[in-house]
Each structure stands twice: as C-alpha cells, then as structure tokens.
Amino acid sequence: MISLQDISVTFKADKNKAIHAVQHVSLDVDKGDVYGIVGYSGAGKSTLVRTINLLQRPTEGKVIVSGKDMMALNDKDLRESRKKIGMIFQHFNLMRSRTIYDNVAFPLKNSSLSKKEIHDKVTELLSLVGLSEKAKAYPSQLSGGQKQRVAIARALANDPEVLLCDEATSALDPKTTSSILALLKELNKRLNLTIVIITHEMQVVKEICNKVAVMENGGVIEYGSILDIFTKPQNQLTKDFIDTATHVEHGIETVITHPTILNLNEHDVLTKLSFVGGSTGEPLIAKLANTFNVQGNILFGNVEILQDTPVGTLLLVLSGTPEAIAKAVRYLQDNGVTVEIITDEIIAEKKNKGGAEE
C-alpha cells in the first residue's frame, strides 16, 4: 500500500549547517494496517510521515502509494493522489469561522458531486463520527475530542485509502484519547482504511496498532508486529517505551522507592519475567518451589492483551542457592518465558535515589 524506500530528508538550517531529519528509512505499510511510528520529539516522525503525501519532498528515496511513484506524478495527478490520503493533526486545524457541516464539506468544494450528494456525504460522515447533532455548531463550541472527530470526518470526505494521524490524540485526555482510538479502529475495520499513526506514546500504539516502527535520530531503529516488538524488543529505547506503556516502569519505580518491598538476601536474584500467549496461565512459580527448591516472591505483576494475545510481566525475587536459581531460570526459559536478571540494575538505581539499604 505504502512503500517508503531509502528515504532521507535534509533541511538546510543555514549555509553551513544541515539537519538530517530522516536518514535512509525504508518502511512498508500493507493495506489494512494500523501502523504506529513512535519516537521522542525531534526523532523525525512528522517529517517521515509527511513524505507519504509529499507535504515534504524527500531529499533522497522513493515514495510509492497504491502502486504510484508519488515523486514522478505531475501536479494534477499528485493532487488526485493526495485526495486518497487523508490527514489529521494534534490541533485539529478546523476553520473557526465555519460550521462543523461546512468544515466537513470543504474538501468536496471542487468535486463533481451535486449539492444533494455533498449534503448526503457530509450527513453520512457526521453520523459515522457520532456528531450528527453538531452540524450547525462552530468549532469553538466543541470539546477537543469532538473537534478531532470533525477533523476525522473531514479527512474522510474524499474516501481516502490511507489516513495519516500526526499526534492526533496528544492534546486529549486519556478517556477522550481512548474514544478517538476506538473510532479509528472502527474506521480501519469498517472501511478497510489503512492508518499511519505518529505518536510519542507507546500506549497509543498498544491500543490500536498491529505494527510499529521506533524512530530515533532520523532513523528507524526497530520495527515489526506489535506482538514481536512488545515481547522481544531489541533496543533499550524500545524497552523504555514498552515499560511505560505496560506500567512496568511504574512497578519498578514502586519497588525501588519503597524500602520495605525490596529486601534482598545474599544470593537472592531480582528477575523480570515476560510471558506470551499460553505460558501466562502456567503455574510455573509453584513448580520452581516444588522442583528446584527456589522460592518466588512476586513484587509486581501485569497482563496485557495485545492483538488478542495475553502478554504478561512479573517482577519476581528468586531465593535459593545460586545453582538452584540457575536451574530454575533455565526451566522458565525452556517454558517460553523471557527472563531478565535485573538485581544489579535495580540496586544501582536504588542507590542513585538515595534509598539503598546497605
């Protein structure tokens, strides 16, 4: 559906300085994907996504959308192709002096549709986003979530195949964010709409995306299916994003900051266990005690459902002899559990925070 091939974008800040906003990124988005692009501010997410509709022309590389080489199109064909790529933004970009109806009708102004057809289309779009009652209202009379719904309706006016969302929920509270994400997911399913979402929140990705790319310093450092990235992240930055989204970071923070929780004896090992799918329900910890004489003390636990698959995390203190613990860890790994030993990391962090008990 979308193929970004070796895309680079360089801005000339001044005569001597170039900003390499995007560097050699290749990315393929399939029809029906909800593709998340996650990264911190300045990573190059917006610049990359704006190359899809050529709001930003790449300095190097090729952009193919629906089989068309976008950079080879003449102005007229490019205008037509852009109609099939809707876009929504963090601050909605509605026209304040026009009603909700007129905002949604705006992209149809020069279309071949009759007045009646335009009316039917706008009515249908407002109903699709749940705002039929607001047709005569003005943007200032709407909440942030409602404004974003209008922006979505407007972006869908030309029946696009792709919707680009640039931090579309960043200005919204968590509840409104969830309702907008639910709407996007519904549109993805109902209209088979391909969606590309830029965000700095892995939580957003977790809620609706089936694939994700992680960007840093203009490059994609990791990409793949949500399940693969959440269960087998390769880069520290990806791990940090995931820990935030799965509340594990908060769990670790609690363990560190409450001295009564983490009292490790000699040979005790603090582990972070990650489970996927079937292994989540297994009584593995009971087995550690029975078979290996290793006691497991759970400090924190969390289960998420990603793409209909349960994904769990446990912070677990293992107590026993070093040999027994090594065997227990191997047993867990043999049963599909990813085991990270984080004792040293946590103690160092605890010392940094001044909460260490020598």
Ligand SMILES: Nc1ncnc2c1ncn2[C@@H]1O[C@H](COP(=O)(O)OP(=O)(O)OP(=O)(O)O)[C@@H](O)[C@H]1O
């Ligand atoms: N038109 C421009 N001219 C010069 N530099 C730019 C331009 N647009 C973006 N940049 C620079 O390119 C880099 C990437 O910016 P970009 O907006 O793509 O990042 P981002 O990951 O989307 O961050 P944010 O979420 O803050 O927008 C930044 O260093 C930014 O300052």
